Amino acid sequence: MTIAAALLSGLVFGLGLIISGMANPAKVQNFLDIAGNWDPSLAFVMGGAIAVTLPGYKLLRQRSGPLFGERFAWPGKTELDGRLISGAAIFGIGWGLGGFCPGPALTALPVAATGTLFFVPAMLAGIVLAKIVARR
Amino acid sequence: MRKTTVTLVTCKRIHAHYTALILINPMDQSMTTEFTPLMSLAGGMLIGLAAVLLMATNGRIAGISGILSRLLPPGVDSTGWMQGAAIVLGLLAAAPLYNLLGAGPIEQTITTGYWPLAAAGLLVGFGAAFGNGCTSGHGVCGISRLSMRSIVATVTFMITAAATVFVLRHVIGA
Numbered sequence: 001m002t003i004a005a006a007l008l009s010g011l012v013f014g015l016g017l018i019i020s021g022m023a024n025p026a027k028v029q030n031f032l033d034i035a036g037n038w039d040p041s042l043a044f045v046m047g048g049a050i051a052v053t054l055p056g057y058k059l060l061r062q063r064s065g066p067l068f069g070e071r072f073a074w075p076g077k078t079e080l081d082g083r084l085i086s087g088a089a090i091f092g093i094g095w096g097l098g099g100f101c102p103g104p105a106l107t108a109l110p111v112a113a114t115g116t117l118f119f120v121p122a123m124l125a126g127i128v129l130a131k132i133v134a135r136r
Numbered sequence: 137m138r139k140t141t142v143t144l145v146t147c148k149r150i151h152a153h154y155t156a157l158i159l160i161n162p163m164d165q166s167m168t169t170e171f172t173p174l175m176s177l178a179g180g181m182l183i184g185l186a187a188v189l190l191m192a193t194n195g196r197i198a199g200i201s202g203i204l205s206r207l208l209p210p211g212v213d214s215t216g217w218m219q220g221a222a223i224v225l226g227l228l229a230a231a232p233l234y235n236l237l238g239a240g241p242i243e244q245t246i247t248t249g250y251w252p253l254a255a256a257g258l259l260v261g262f263g264a265a266f267g268n269g270c271t272s273g274h275g276v277c278g279i280s281r282l283s284m285r286s287i288v289a290t291v292t293f294m295i296t297a298a299a300t301v302f303v304l305r306h307v308i309g310a
Contacts, residue, residue: 087267
């Protein structure tokens, strides 16, 4: 059941990304381009997502555990460290440069726009590299 | 009832517009996109639904970079591997399903060249894994938990991303 639920969740997530227009890098970059052809759509995507997730999580917090899994894996870290800030800063540079973040890049991959064939393998390599660096 | 009908008509019109707008133009840096508040809000709510669903059923945060990170070495998460792979499979299946249902084609305008895109991928992957989250993990799930870490991370990557686009389009591309 956990596998089926995970598959469904990924599918709904992907459909959300497509319908919202976030699988299109130009739309993301235009959100970031306040001085140019500004397209505020991404703010509505985040707003819509948070409007559902925030109350949804709040309700779930009152429950003892998930339906199929063992426990809720709520992240526990609270400290604002250099790793968080530098990681987020580097992520932002890449996001601005390509207009893709991990979710939309995966969703756009089967559309087979040639760019994603460059972006996604490099992204996976970047993740492995960060894990190696973080382990040292 | 009436409101729902209006929304559907709007969605259809936007889709018709999308069909006419399938461009992959690596030269045009000033590409304009249509502001789509209704579709973006609806799509965002679906993303939220997926995040709540994953937590309610499996107890997991719907952070895509975190999910990918646990699938990859070093230190592969062997117990949750199938679950993570299923989420990725769902993400990959979304676009083919969308097209199969006749809702496509999906608009994509990529203005960045191939090698800059490879560099962007490396930065996105490294940064997200190093900073423990991306737009979904920090931007949606983290903010929804009112996590100060995620709020700081989201503000940080929004600033560096906007600065990058500013330099690309208005300093170099001007």
